[in-house]
Amino acid sequence: MRENQYSPGVYKGWRFPPLKAWGMRLMQRIGPKKARIAVARKIAMILRRIWIDGTEFWWTREETKMV
Template identity: 50%
Template sequence: MTVPGVGPIVALAFISTLDDAARFKKSKDVGAFLGLTPRRYQSGEMDWSGRISKCGDRDLRRLLYSAATTLITQVKKPSPLLIWATRLNERKGFKKAAVAAARKIAIVMHRIWRNETVFDPNMEGVA
């Protein structure tokens, strides 16, 4: 995978955990499968979202968080993904930005795996 911040270990763990690219109809479902989406509590008029659900593979979630941390702190080559993550870092804080970037990286990795393409840093739909 050629996504910034993602190395061979993260890519191998991602592919081995998901096992089949056609398993998910939408790439957005990968974030929920890995537990990188907020929990929802809805009852009557109450509706709040909490912390991430943490369902799914814990090790892959840690690796994606590490890749997102690398993206935010180490990657110098500009891309819409990096710009989006750094703006989110300034607004929401580092940890929330890293979790959101990890989810976005998982979505991008699934999309390029499913389409059998390489990462294009100038993709319009990323940020």
């Protein structure tokens, strides 16, 4: 009984992060093996850019302002 009351609030509006969503779409188009490599390369490019610039990675597209 309690599970039925709780579950709609948990799953409402849930979706994949942008990088995973991109990888899932890519997997449908080119296959799982090539998509896995493409996602790994994209992560490597992000990490390299962070390392070179010293910037921070934001999970969302817009930066959230800390108050």
